[in-house]
Amino acid sequence: MTDTAAPAVKTGPRISGAFHRLLAFSGLIALVVAFSLASPNFMQTQNILAILQATSVNGVLAIAATLVIITGGIDLSVGTLMTFCAVIAGVILTYWGLPLPVGIVGAILAGTACGLVSGTIIAKMKVPPFIATLGMMLILKGLSLVISGTKPIYFNDTPGFNQIALGSAVGSVFPAVPLPNGVLVLFAVALVAAFVLSKTALGRYTFALGSNEEAVRLSGVNIDRWKIAVYAVTGAICGVAGLLIASRLNSAQPALGQGYELDAIAAVVIGGTSLSGGRGTVVGTLIGALIISVLANGLRILSVPQEWQTVVTGTIIILAVYADILRRRAL
Amino acid sequence: MAAPIAPASASGAAVPLVEMTDIDKSFPGVRALAKARFELLPGEVHALMGENGAGKSTLMKILSGVYTRDAGIVLLNGQPVDITSPRQAQDLGVGIIHQELALMRDLTAAQNIFIGREPRRFGILDERQLNRDAAAIFASMNLKLEPTVRVETLTIAKQQMVEIAKALSYRSRVLIMDEPTAALNDAEIAELFAIINRLKAEGVGIVYISHKMDEIKRISDRVTIMRDGEYVGTVPGADTPIETIISMMVGRTLSSDTLVIPNTADAPIALEVKNLNRGREIRDVSFSVRKGEILGFAGLMGAGRTEVARAIFGADRREGGDIWVHGKRVGISSPKDAVEAGIGYLSEDRKHFGLATGLDVRNNIALASLQRFTGPAGVLDEAGMQKEAVGYIRQLAIKTPSDTQEARLLSGGNQQKVVIAKWLLRDCDILIFDEPTRGIDVGAKSEIYKLLNALAAEGKAIIVISSELPEVLRLSHRIAVMCEGRLTGILPGGASQEEIMRLATLRQSSVIESAPQRKMA
Numbered sequence: 001m002t003d004t005a006a007p008a009v010k011t012g013p014r015i016s017g018a019f020h021r022l023l024a025f026s027g028l029i030a031l032v033v034a035f036s037l038a039s040p041n042f043m044q045t046q047n048i049l050a051i052l053q054a055t056s057v058n059g060v061l062a063i064a065a066t067l068v069i070i071t072g073g074i075d076l077s078v079g080t081l082m083t084f085c086a087v088i089a090g091v092i093l094t095y096w097g098l099p100l101p102v103g104i105v106g107a108i109l110a111g112t113a114c115g116l117v118s119g120t121i122i123a124k125m126k127v128p129p130f131i132a133t134l135g136m137m138l139i140l141k142g143l144s145l146v147i148s149g150t151k152p153i154y155f156n157d158t159p160g161f162n163q164i165a166l167g168s169a170v171g172s173v174f175p176a177v178p179l180p181n182g183v184l185v186l187f188a189v190a191l192v193a194a195f196v197l198s199k200t201a202l203g204r205y206t207f208a209l210g211s212n213e214e215a216v217r218l219s220g221v222n223i224d225r226w227k228i229a230v231y232a233v234t235g236a237i238c239g240v241a242g243l244l245i246a247s248r249l250n251s252a253q254p255a256l257g258q259g260y261e262l263d264a265i266a267a268v269v270i271g272g273t274s275l276s277g278g279r280g281t282v283v284g285t286l287i288g289a290l291i292i293s294v295l296a297n298g299l300r301i302l303s304v305p306q307e308w309q310t311v312v313t314g315t316i317i318i319l320a321v322y323a324d325i326l327r328r329r330a331l
Numbered sequence: 332m333a334a335p336i337a338p339a340s341a342s343g344a345a346v347p348l349v350e351m352t353d354i355d356k357s358f359p360g361v362r363a364l365a366k367a368r369f370e371l372l373p374g375e376v377h378a379l380m381g382e383n384g385a386g387k388s389t390l391m392k393i394l395s396g397v398y399t400r401d402a403g404i405v406l407l408n409g410q411p412v413d414i415t416s417p418r419q420a421q422d423l424g425v426g427i428i429h430q431e432l433a434l435m436r437d438l439t440a441a442q443n444i445f446i447g448r449e450p451r452r453f454g455i456l457d458e459r460q461l462n463r464d465a466a467a468i469f470a471s472m473n474l475k476l477e478p479t480v481r482v483e484t485l486t487i488a489k490q491q492m493v494e495i496a497k498a499l500s501y502r503s504r505v506l507i508m509d510e511p512t513a514a515l516n517d518a519e520i521a522e523l524f525a526i527i528n529r530l531k532a533e534g535v536g537i538v539y540i541s542h543k544m545d546e547i548k549r550i551s552d553r554v555t556i557m558r559d560g561e562y563v564g565t566v567p568g569a570d571t572p573i574e575t576i577i578s579m580m581v582g583r584t585l586s587s588d589t590l591v592i593p594n595t596a597d598a599p600i601a602l603e604v605k606n607l608n609r610g611r612e613i614r615d616v617s618f619s620v621r622k623g624e625i626l627g628f629a630g631l632m633g634a635g636r637t638e639v640a641r642a643i644f645g646a647d648r649r650e651g652g653d654i655w656v657h658g659k660r661v662g663i664s665s666p667k668d669a670v671e672a673g674i675g676y677l678s679e680d681r682k683h684f685g686l687a688t689g690l691d692v693r694n695n696i697a698l699a700s701l702q703r704f705t706g707p708a709g710v711l712d713e714a715g716m717q718k719e720a721v722g723y724i725r726q727l728a729i730k731t732p733s734d735t736q737e738a739r740l741l742s743g744g745n746q747q748k749v750v751i752a753k754w755l756l757r758d759c760d761i762l763i764f765d766e767p768t769r770g771i772d773v774g775a776k777s778e779i780y781k782l783l784n785a786l787a788a789e790g791k792a793i794i795v796i797s798s799e800l801p802e803v804l805r806l807s808h809r810i811a812v813m814c815e816g817r818l819t820g821i822l823p824g825g826a827s828q829e830e831i832m833r834l835a836t837l838r839q840s841s842v843i844e845s846a847p848q849r850k851m852a
Contacts, residue, residue: 199455204438208446211435218397218433219497220418221447278437 023323024271024287031291035298042301049180051290051297056165056182057082057245059289061260062267063193064237066285069268070197071230072210072277073129077118077136078238079260083253084140085111085242090153090252093161100160107246108239114140115235119228141258148254155250164247182244186286189240194282196233206230210277266313267292270320291316346409347372348505348536349394349425354403356389356560363389364560367403371505371536376527378539378551378568381580386560387540388430391507394538395427396420407505418447426503428494430510430540434482441465441478444497468496473522486815487514487633495523499530506530507538512546513798514632516836524550542799544573558582598622600658601792602674602761604643607652612638614816616652620761620792625783627807628796630835635816636796637679640763644676645669656761670699672761675754677747679766679796685750688739692731693720695738695749699757723752727782744768744775751782762786763794768802780806800828 035042061078068075088110093103114136121132155161164181171178197203205226208216217223246252271288273280292313299309349371356364364386371377379387392398394405396414405412407423414420420427434443441462442449450460465478474492482490491514498506512520527537527550539551547554551568556579563579603619612635620626628636642649645663654663654672661672669676678685687695697704697716704712720734727748731741738749747767754762764783768776783806787793797803803810810822812834819834 201449201451201456204442204446204449204456207437208435208442211437212433215433215435216446218417218427218429219446220416220421222418278435 024284024291024320027320028287028291028294031294031298035294035301038298039301042298045177047297047301049178049183051293052183052186053165053180053248054297055289055293056180056186057241057248058260058263058267058292059186059286060189060237060241060244061264062271062285062289063189063282064234064241065261065264066268066271066273066280066282067193067197067206067230067237068129068234069265069273069275070206070210070277070280071227072213073122073227073231074133074265074275075118075231075234076130076133076261077114077140078234078241078264079262080137080140080144080257081111081114081235081238082241082245082260083257084114084144085239086246086252087144087148087153087254089243089246090155091147093155093158094153097157100158103158103161104164104243107243108236111235111237111239111242112232113235115232115238116228118235119231122231123224123227137258137261144252144254144257148252150254152254153252155246155252162247162250165244166248182248185240185244189237190282190286193237197282202226202229202233207278210274210279212278263292266317269317272320272324274324288320345372347406348408349538350404350406350409351390351394352404352406354390354393354405355401356386356393356398357401362560364393364400366562367557367560368562369394369538369555370565371538373504373534373536374531375553376531376537376539376551376568378541378547378554379557380540380542380547380554380576381557381563385557385580387557388509389560390557391427391509391538391540394420394505395425395507397427421501421503424501424504425507426498426501426505427507428498428509428511430513432487432490432494434490434493436483437481439479439481440476440485440493440496443482443493444468444500464500465496468500472496472499472526487631488516488519491515492519495526499526503535505536505538507540509540510542511539512541512543516631520546544576547576548573556580596621598624598790601656602643602794603655604639605653605655607639607642607654608650609638609642609647610650612816613642613649616813616816616818618811618818618821620794622760622790622792623787624808625787625793625795625806627803627810628794628813629798629800629803629810629831630813632798633815634813634835636813637765638816639813640676640765640794640796643669644674644763646676670757670759673759674761674763675699675757675759676763677750677754677765677767679769686738686746689737691735691737692724692729692741692749693717693734696720696723696734696752696756699753719756720752723756727752728778742775743771744779747771747775747779748782751786760790761792761794763796765796766798767795768797768799800831803831804828 041047061082064078065075085107089103089107092098092106093100118133118136121127122129164185167181168178169181169184197206205216205221209223209227209230213223245256267288268280268285269275269288270291271281271284271286273284295312295316296309299312300306347370349369351367351369354364354367367386367390369379369390379391381387389398393400394414396417396419399415405414407425412423414423414425435446438446441464444465445461450457450464462478469476469478472492472495474496476489476492482493485493491511495511498508511523515523530537539547541547547568553565554568554571554576555565556563556576558580566576598621600619601622605617607613607616616639618626628639630636638647641647643654643663645665645668648664654661656672656674661668663669663672666676687698690698693716696719701711704716706712717734723729724731724734729741729748729752730745738746741749751762767783768779771779783793783795795803795806804826808824810824810826810831811818812820812822812831814835814837819837822830822834
């Protein structure tokens with residue numbers, strides 16, 4: 001075949017995609033450097049560990065949201081689903097007094113089940129993802145309050161429970177680096193999610209759905225099934241987030257959760273995942289989540305009032321997406 | 332004409348791969364197929380012809396499981412089947428190359444080809460195998476393409492080749508090609524025909540849908556003609572005169588209503604575009620349109636015609652170039668500027684861009700001129716709007732029960748007229764029509780043609796972008812031809828299809844020497 005056509009921009013977007021990740025990453029580095037120069041307290045082991053610990057819950061939720069967003073959908077229910085899963089863990093462990101592993105599995109299964117419901121509403125009933133998950137967000141918020149009787153459920157009877165997030169398996173081997181388990185969980189979830197996205201059929205269809213859903217359907221793929229599967233996996237990861245936050249607070253706080261979905265989506269967007277679907281990375285999302293918590297931590301160390309932190313985060317979201325738009329325009 | 336004629340390549344006794352009889356299909360408000368039929372023998376290339384809206388694509392979408400039929404019988408290898416999904420069609424050995432490119436732009440070429448059938452090892456995708464398999468298919472097609480290249484970065488022609496590679500990878504017994512050459516140049520078409528001949532020798536049956544007569548004559552054993560969703564007849568491909576096929580397609584002989592070309596050569600220039608540029612899409616395009624003139628734009632898919640229109644209209648940012656309207660240079664950086672300069676654009680996708688489908692006819696007509704109907708307190712003058720709307724409904728013969736009918740309930744042709752009325756009310760005297768008859772049935776088409784002629788006769792300057800050569804030839808005083816973002820030539824109205832196709836496939840390297848004088852005085 002003659003090839004006078006366009007050998008021009010062969011690998012362009014791929015380089016640019018890496019460029020965006022690089023942009024987010026260098027943004028993160030710049031923030032870390034700036035805060036280190038501004039305050040000697042920033043670059044302390046203790047503070048770095050605190051940042052990572054603070055990232056763990058939002059990071060896991062953001063990874064959950066990443067999957068759905070790559071399909072071109074959205075999940076507004078990740079925050080309240082997290083709380084719902086925490087409450088379920090509370091019911092299993094504290095109300096029923098069942099062993100810890102049952103609580104862990106139960107919370108994750110609850111998340112998966114809710115994801116299945118969201119996915120089914122979206123794929124089978126054709127309700128737009130925004131509406132379907134907005135509804136689920138409110139339903140789960142209400143259910144958490146109903147099940148718990150609006151009161152926190154404490155895990156005082158399950159001694160190992162707070163070790164999920166707060167203990168340090170690394171610290172028991174290397175006492176100098178007391179990396180909290182919650183951070184390990186975050187990394188584990190990230191590794192698994194990255195693997196699923198790049199190496200499994202589920203991951204391939206996640207990108208394909210966001211890229212051109214009709215084309216996937218015409219290729220003979222059962223798109224409803226895969227879409228539901230993506231929402232189910234997202235739900236399962238929310239279950240993990242629920243365990244993390246409950247473990248950190250040693251309680252399931254039923255009123256918590258709403259608002260977390262926005263932080264999660266912010267991390268996804270800062271990390272370069274396109275809200276219109278088809279592209280995105282777990283690494284980017286991790287970086288996005290880190291940027292948010294480094295900002296919060298650094299500004300707090302510099303004694304910037306908390307109210308201003310959200311202003312800065314908001315600005316960063318807009319700048320991050322604008323940078324992406326500029327890149328595309330330059331293409 | 333009714334009895335099918337045995338093809339040269341198969342004996343008359345062969346069991347047909349496909350037999351479709353009495354197929355009915357209706358969509359809300361439209362009867363797409365009525366007792367349609369089709370037969371395909373092993374090793375046969377069977378062309379399916381008909382005007383837009385004749386039901387070719389619908390019939391083939393039923394065969395490939397995209398739509399389900401309302402009534403009728405489908406036999407595969409003599410066995411009755413009920414194909415309800417694309418997956419089932421694939422399993423039954425029916426593959427299709429879709430007319431609209433059905434690719435996932437963010438995935439690689441190889442990932443696109445094997446979507447839904449990824450090779451796996453222990454449940455994990457085997458990307459190496461995937462790329463190897465894709466490379467093998469490309470090699471068999473003589474196609475130089477990296478399996479790992481993202482589809483988004485490919486030219487439309489290459490994307491079409493990926494689509495063809497995908498269809499080949501299914502090793503289908505029945506392969507449907509819906510306008511596979513829409514974006515291909517001659518060399519690529521020759522390559523495709525070589526592939527088709529190879530498949531034929533292997534006994535694969537090929538359904539070939541195309542508007543290009545020369546291709547049909549070259550490749551097809553038999554031709555089945557459809558009109559208005561109905562079966563018209565089946566004729567041998569090689570020795571049926573083109574005129575016969577055309578008259579079967581349109582149900583009458585075309586001649587009476589061709590354009591009477593008035594002399595516009597000394598009319599003042601209404602629109603002049605100089606050195607328009609936008610990335611790879613538009614490269615140094617210059618042309619002009621006179622008052623009362625219809626300038627046609629021809630070219631393959633992805634040649635950049637719509638992009639030129641959108642850049643002139645300010646819908647896309649242009650990177651270079653000047654636009655002159657009635658001898659004055661105008662700065663157009665948004666559709667608002669263009670409209671104020673008197674340029675109206677009727678987009679190819681009416682539902683999305685041209686028409687507010689939720690609004691009624693009156694509001695759609697007034698939409699671009701609301702300021703004129705806004706009273707001192709900001710209240711809209713409904714009576715004034717109604718008067719104008721009713722006037723245009725009469726003038727353009729828009730078929731609607733009233734001016735308060737919702738625009739989405741109108742037929743395609745009448746929706747098109749509503750958009751025209753909108754621009755006329757806004758005093759636009761330069762009108763750009765992008766595929767004005769796409770999705771409009773045959774009767775309404777000739778009405779649109781008449782309307783365009785009438786508008787030109789009134790002194791409007793008109794640009795018509797169309798992928799249907801007969802349409803361009805029928806309407807245009809002059810024909811601008813584009814290829815890969817360049818204007819490769821402007822031909823007089825009576826130009827031949829061959830001449831247009833030559834310019835439409837003129838590649839970059841050869842343009843500079845052979846392009847005719849591009850600046851029109």
